[in-house]
Amino acid sequence: MDEDTNVEPMFDYHGFDEGYARTKSFSARKNRTRKSHAGALKLKNFVCHREGFKPQNNYGIGNLKRKHTPETRCGCSAMMEIRVDAPSGRWFISYFSDKHNHPLLDPRLTGLLPGHRFMFEADIGHMVNMKKGGISVRQIYRALANQTGGYEYLSFMQRDMYNKIAKQRRQLPGDAYEALKYLEDQATNDPSLYFNHHMDADGTLRNLFWCDGLSRANYSLFGDVLAFDATYRKNKYMCPLVVFFGVNHHNQTIIFAAALICDEEKDTYRWLLQQLKVAMNGKAPVSVITDGDLSMKFTIEKEFPNAHHRLCAWHLIRNATSNIGKPLFTSMFKNCMLGDYEIDVFRQKWFEMVEGFGIENKNWVLDMHKKRHSWATAHIRGKFFAGFRTTSRCEGLNSIIAKYVNSRYNLVEFIQHFNPCVDHIRWKEVQADLASVNGRPSMQTCFQQLKRSAANVYTLSIFHMFQPILVRAASMKVINMRQTGSYVIYSVGLDRMPNEMWRVFCCDIEMEFNCLCMRMESFGIPCEHIVCVLVHEDIEELPRSLVLPRWTKTAKVGLQNAVGLHWDSLMLSQYSCLMDWFRQLANFACRDNERFIFTREMAMNLLKQFKEEDAAQKELVNDADSVRDGVQVDAFGAGLATNDLGYSMPRDPRKYRTKGGLHSLIKENIDVDSVVWRATIEQLVVFVVASHSQKAMEMTHLIMTRMIT
Known part of the structure; x- marks a missing residue:
């Protein structure tokens, strides 16, 4: 019956379709209705699913391309018509014909018809x-x-699931609004979650920034080096995804924040970095690495004026190949860029290289020399980048994200699936924590005591990076040393290369060591020159001045987990738990008819009660919202609607283009009542879990215990 009829329902269409039609191996559908002058429904007719014919109008018109699907309609005349008797208000069958002009289906296939x-x-x-x-x-x-x-x-069928997902997307009041509402709901479980958005003058969402509490806490520890990239565009609107990330104490990628933006202009990046500063309580990074985008460079200089900016080495090598096109030059350019030279040596090698190829006046070469302080190791030496030389981590991060999201996702779905990606990355950190504290690495090289000291302090991955330094230190020796005030200056080098020596300065009072190679300052791990001095002085424990806290096992000790239990995860756990109990209950209840009737009645009563409670709760919430908020639009409709989030209702972002009845097959020994039982039980589980009610859980547990025992 239609909801708008004022006649007491006397006919159950679904019962007819799933009962009679399914039994006779066809599917029925509503075809025609008629209402009285008062608007009351007075006639309905139901026909076979093969009634009528497929329209032929679209075939062969212009360039219209349409997939030719099998014609299922054949003009079947089987029909039933029902009318309402005006005096009594009761429905009666006024016409019935069961003459089909087509073979009826095998009973095994009937359940696959769309109507069933x-x-x-x-x-x-x-x-x-x-x-x-x-x-x-x-x-x-x-x-x-x-x-x-x-x-x-x-x-x-599987296609019905896709259709249901598409329908849910269409029913959303507004993608942008739902995304903000989702983040607002997440903030109830994670009070430290921060998000903000930016809209056009017409209310269209342009930028959305968010980071959860744990990301903010991680930034407080590891935010000294920041990298970000905006090359990923896999979402419904083709908006660039900007991921702010760094490295943790295991030298693993760690995500600090994320944003969806409408473009890559200076104003957009400036807004993003401002939001990052607000979210991270004003803490600015020590160093930033990017792919060389001019808008990024300009914004970083404005928002983080004291940060060291490094250009991605991989992008520079690619540009050298495309601009010069000579493999030998690319190789020499790479050596100049990554070679650990003094500034004078770098200058000499650079001019010898460009003059040798006769490209000293080429614009790209002049531009690179002008920017040498952002890419040459000789000029970057001493600036902490935690081992970052390229944004290749971005490429790896994008490949991980691609496993969780796709181009069909709207804003809400993108955020919902991006969060598990972040959780996956965090889980790798947990595994690395276990590997670092569970056992010790083997001590098979020289300097056993010094190596054991490093193994006790550093995480396993950092210790593995320190091991080659110990090996290289074993081939060096202190060639000369002299006292200068409170400092001792050591000259360290190889016997076979007496002209290449590095000087190490040591303050005996503070036990501080500094080497002119500045690798300790650049990466946070002692270089082989300092290790050679430690061995020369019989120092078996790494001095505190040589241990950077961010690389140690205790880097995150005392850090409170800023993220609580996700309610979605809790609901899923409860759902699985109840379904396990109810499956056992169904197994016992269906063995005896009296048990079945008792359990079915109890389950249906519980379901009815929970539905009524749920409906009443929703009504209270809706009433409260209507009193508290309401939609505010001016007389000409030019205003922006407000909502329960406390800000103007945003419009969805613009889309950007990148370049370039019963169960399907019921066996004969399955009672129809058992199928109804399953449907009732599954609905009951949903309402019990969604109600968050301890009373509901206890009532269902009582029933199950009684039946099973």
Whole structure:
């Protein structure tokens, strides 16, 4: 019956379709209705799913391309018509014909007809929760089939899941609004979560920035080096994704914040960096590495004037190849860029190289020499970059993100699937923590005591980076030393290369060591020259001045976990728990008819109660919202609607283009009542979990315990 009828319903269409039509191996559909002058429904007719004919109008018109699908309609005349008796208000069958002009289907195939396919609310909820975890629709469909005992017990097909997802997307009041609402809801579980957005004058969302509490806490420890990139555009609007990231104490990639932006202009980057500063309590990075984008460079100089800016070495090598086109030059340019030379030596090698190729007046060469302080190791020496030389981590990060999101995702879906990607990266950190504290590395090289000291302090990955330094230190020796005031100056080098020596300055009072190679200042790990001096002086423990806290096992000790338990995860756990109990309950209840009737009645009563409580709660929330907020639009409609988030209702971003009934197959020994039981139980589970009610959980547990015992 339609909801707008004022006649007491006397006919259940779904019962007719799933009962009579399914039994006779066809599917029925509503065809025509008629209303009285008062608007009351007075006639309905139902026809076979093969009634009528497929329209032929679109075939062969112009360049219209259409996939030719099989014609299922053949003008079947089977029909039933019902009318309402005006005096009594009761429905009666006024016409009935069961003459089909086509063969009826095999009973095994009837359930696959569209009219017999539908998704239970429990199935939809389970699908949504699994999809949030990054599971594909194909995998979800397979999991649901396994859960129900086989594909033949599912009342829907995989395409129905895709259709339901598309319908949910269309029903959203506004993608931009829903994204902000989602972040607002997340903030209830994570009070430290920060997000902000920027809109056009017409209210169109341009930029969205967010970072959770744990990301902010990680930035407070590891935000000394910052990298960001905007090459990833895999979302519905083709908006660039900007990921701010760095490295943790295991030298692993760690995400600090993320943003979706409309363009890559200076104003956009400036807004982003301003939001980053606000979210991170004003802390600016010591060093920043980018791919050389001019808008980025300009913004970094304005917002982080004291930060050291380094250009990506990989991009520079690629540019050298494209601008000069000579492999030998590219090789020499790479040596100039990455070679650990003194400034005078670098200058000599640079001019010898460009003069040798006769390119000293080439614009790209002149520009590179002008920017040498941003890419040459000789000029960057002493500036801390934590080992960053390229933005290749961006490429690796993008490949990980691509496993969680795709180009069909809107804003809400993108954020929902981006968060598990961040969790995946964080889980790798947990595994590295375990590897660092669980056991000790083998001591098979020289300098056993010094190596053991480093193994006790550094994380495992940093210790592995320190081991080659110990090996190189073993081939060096202190050639000369002299006292100058409070400092002792050591000259360290190789016997076979007496002209290449590095000087190490040592303050005996503070136990501070400084080498002219400045690798300690650049990376935070002692160089082989300092290690050689430590061995020469019989120092077996790494001095505190040579241990950078960010590389140690205790780097995050005392840091509170800024993220609580995700409610989605809690609901999923409760859902799985209840479904396990109810499966056992169904197994026992269906063995005896009295048990079945008792359990079914109890389950249906619980379901009815929870539905009523849920509806009442929603009504209270809606009433409160209507009193507190409301939509505010001026008389000409030019204003922006406000909402319960406390700011103007944003419009969805513009899309940018980049360049260039019953279960399907019911066996004869399966009672129809058992199918109804499953549907009721699954709906009950959804409402019990969603109600967050301890009373509801106790009531269902009581029923299950009684039946099983």
